[in-house]
Amino acid sequence: MGRIRRRRAEWGSWEDVVPRAYASGAERHTLVGPEDGAAQVELRYFRIPVGGASALERHPHEHAIMVVHGEAEVRIGDETHPVGVGDAVFIASDELHELRQVGDEPLGFICTAPADRARPERPTG
Amino acid sequence: MGRIRRRRAEWGSWEDVVPRAYASGAERHTLVGPEDGAAQVELRYFRIPVGGASALERHPHEHAIMVVHGEAEVRIGDETHPVGVGDAVFIASDELHELRQVGDEPLGFICTAPADRARPERPTG
Numbered sequence: 001m002g003r004i005r006r007r008r009a010e011w012g013s014w015e016d017v018v019p020r021a022y023a024s025g026a027e028r029h030t031l032v033g034p035e036d037g038a039a040q041v042e043l044r045y046f047r048i049p050v051g052g053a054s055a056l057e058r059h060p061h062e063h064a065i066m067v068v069h070g071e072a073e074v075r076i077g078d079e080t081h082p083v084g085v086g087d088a089v090f091i092a093s094d095e096l097h098e099l100r101q102v103g104d105e106p107l108g109f110i111c112t113a114p115a116d117r118a119r120p121e122r123p124t125g
Numbered sequence: 126m127g128r129i130r131r132r133r134a135e136w137g138s139w140e141d142v143v144p145r146a147y148a149s150g151a152e153r154h155t156l157v158g159p160e161d162g163a164a165q166v167e168l169r170y171f172r173i174p175v176g177g178a179s180a181l182e183r184h185p186h187e188h189a190i191m192v193v194h195g196e197a198e199v200r201i202g203d204e205t206h207p208v209g210v211g212d213a214v215f216i217a218s219d220e221l222h223e224l225r226q227v228g229d230e231p232l233g234f235i236c237t238a239p240a241d242r243a244r245p246e247r248p249t250g
Contacts, residue, residue: 002201002220007211014213031213032189038215041166041237043189064157064168066235068193068211076127086132086193088139088156090163095127110191112166112237 003036011069011108012047025049031110038115046099048072048107053100061117063091065099070107072099128161136194136233137172150174156235163240171224173197173232178225186242188216190224195232197224 006015012027019027025048032043045068046054056075065074066088073080074089075098082102083089091097101107131140137152144152150173157168170193171179181200190199191213198205199214200223207227208214216222226232 002217002222003215004199004206004208005213005215006208007213011211014211031191032215036215037217038187038189039218040187040239041189043191043213043215043237062163062165064163064166064237066156066168074129081129083129083131086136086139088130088132088168090128090130090157090161090168092127092162093164097127110235112168112189114165 001037003032005031011045012106014045019047022055025052026054034115040115042113042115043110044113045108045110048099048101048109050101050104050106052107054098056096056098058094058096059117060093061114062093062112063089063097064112065089065091065109067107067109070101070105071103072107072109073102074099126162128157130156136170137231139170144172147180150177151179159240165240167238167240168235169238170233170235173224173226173234175226175229175231177232179223181221181223183219183221184242185218186239187218187237188214188222189237190214190216190234192232192234195226195230196228197232197234198227199224 027047029045152172154170
């Protein structure tokens with residue numbers, strides 16, 4: 001059965017969605033996922049505080065990403081690119097990637113993942 | 126290889142993305158797709174003019190949707206729900222669905238699809 005996840009007044013909070021908080025201060029909000037019965041696709045919102053970044057990782061699954069507030073530098077392999085609201089990013093299979101917040105306000109982006117994916121490998125250092 | 130698709134100043138136009146225009150006045154902009162080398166996931170932006178709607182359809186693949194501007198009534202099966210900016214919608218496999226623009230401004234939403242999907246069935250009437 002389909003489902004609506006309503007955003008509260010501002011970016012960063014949805015009805016009936018409990019975010020997962022990371023030690024870095026980042027948050028992941030699963031807006032579409034297994035709890036909804038999704039077997040193919042997940043849609044997650046990530047909130048990255050000022051000075052923070054997503055995990056640097058690579059994995060076989062692709063991502064489609066869109067920035068919804070704030071600004072970022074996205075690392076894809078050995079390159080970094082500035083991105084802002086409405087910019088879309090494709091991360092190919094097994095590409096190393098990271099989104100780093102820049103500027104004065106928290107970064108928010110949405111990011112797809114396959115519902116049946118393997119867990120990511122996170123290189124250290 | 127990963128890729129950035131930069132939005133122009135406002136919602137509705139991205140660098141190097143040629144929209145597909147439908148007879149209804151709606152537009153589809155593929156922001157992540159096979160042209161980028163995406164084999165698993167597509168991310169599309171749909172722009173629906175005042176008074177318009179997306180195609181009423183059902184198909185085996187799921188959708189994850191987020192409204193990025195304007196307001197809509199989303200039909201899921203026999204029910205309709207009002208949605209606005211930041212609201213996420215999950216469409217399950219084989220659920221009949223449609224997004225209808227409401228209010229004074231065009232509707233914009235992003236919508237995932239599997240890159241290897243079968244083409245949708247579109248009921249008439």
